[in-house]
Amino acid sequence: MKGDRFPVLEIFGPTIQGEGMVIGRKTMFIRTAGCDYSCSWCDSAFTWDGSGKEDIRWMAPEKILEELDRLGAGTFDHVTLSGGNPALLGGLGKLIDSLHARGWSVALETQGSRWQDWFAAIDDLTLSPKPPSSGMETDWRVLDAIVGKLREVPLSEERHRKDGPAGEEHSFRKPAARQGGTAGENTVAAGSRGRLPDGRNARGTSVSLKVVVMDDADLAYARTVHLRYPGVPFFLQPGNPDVAEEDQGRLLHGLLGRYEWLVGCVMEDRSMRNVRVLPQLHTWLWGNRRGV
Numbered sequence: 001m002k003g004d005r006f007p008v009l010e011i012f013g014p015t016i017q018g019e020g021m022v023i024g025r026k027t028m029f030i031r032t033a034g035c036d037y038s039c040s041w042c043d044s045a046f047t048w049d050g051s052g053k054e055d056i057r058w059m060a061p062e063k064i065l066e067e068l069d070r071l072g073a074g075t076f077d078h079v080t081l082s083g084g085n086p087a088l089l090g091g092l093g094k095l096i097d098s099l100h101a102r103g104w105s106v107a108l109e110t111q112g113s114r115w116q117d118w119f120a121a122i123d124d125l126t127l128s129p130k131p132p133s134s135g136m137e138t139d140w141r142v143l144d145a146i147v148g149k150l151r152e153v154p155l156s157e158e159r160h161r162k163d164g165p166a167g168e169e170h171s172f173r174k175p176a177a178r179q180g181g182t183a184g185e186n187t188v189a190a191g192s193r194g195r196l197p198d199g200r201n202a203r204g205t206s207v208s209l210k211v212v213v214m215d216d217a218d219l220a221y222a223r224t225v226h227l228r229y230p231g232v233p234f235f236l237q238p239g240n241p242d243v244a245e246e247d248q249g250r251l252l253h254g255l256l257g258r259y260e261w262l263v264g265c266v267m268e269d270r271s272m273r274n275v276r277v278l279p280q281l282h283t284w285l286w287g288n289r290r291g292v
């Protein structure tokens, strides 16, 4: 951050959210620069590998709102923060407040490597830890802490007045203390208490987990994540290994085959019952194009 300005690489829309729990939702995108990961199959490597450096604009919240207004022209009520990893930006809460002040809901996707207090203000929050094929390693203690904190988010004064007191059944309960921190421990994880059917915490943040699956090792990783945080809505998505493929027909053919494979795997998996398998919808529609 520079003062109250954020490094923005793209603002685009309206379009549809192509992934995860709000798939199909009409939304605008704000893509921030910078990521603390370097996934082998990243489809937005230009946010962190230096190739998009010249395109970074340092923008204050009011400038971002101006651009959203110009592009969206009153046709939207939902904004998605994407990256890179927007969770690297400590001061993003100011932008989120500005978006809310306009009456827009705000979604975020992050890999769950960093906590920010402004997570509590997000309406639709997707944690997308990266599987082995990415080449990245999950810090389970950090992810446990993030899921645990999201469950503990207190009901804001404003929301409390509007909706009335949050009953026990409408809030994530305080998680049990974490014991140890290895991926193999599938019980008593920070996220395992206070199940909530729609994944909403007391403030109304809708929280979900999403894992991209390329192969059997990734599927085993997805299973670990799901069992570790059983109360959190869980999404699986086949990965796109051809992020440079320009022939949309060839790309779609491959993606359909991968989706079919993943659906088949999940159907016969007894440890993955309450899960959803989704395609990456925007690649079906627009291939590997940017800004759609």
Ligand code: SF4
Pocket: 035, 036, 037, 038, 039, 041, 042, 043, 044, 045, 047, 083, 084, 085, 111, 130
């Ligand atoms: S976390 Fe996301 S943006 Fe960062 S390298 Fe991985 S896929 Fe790319």
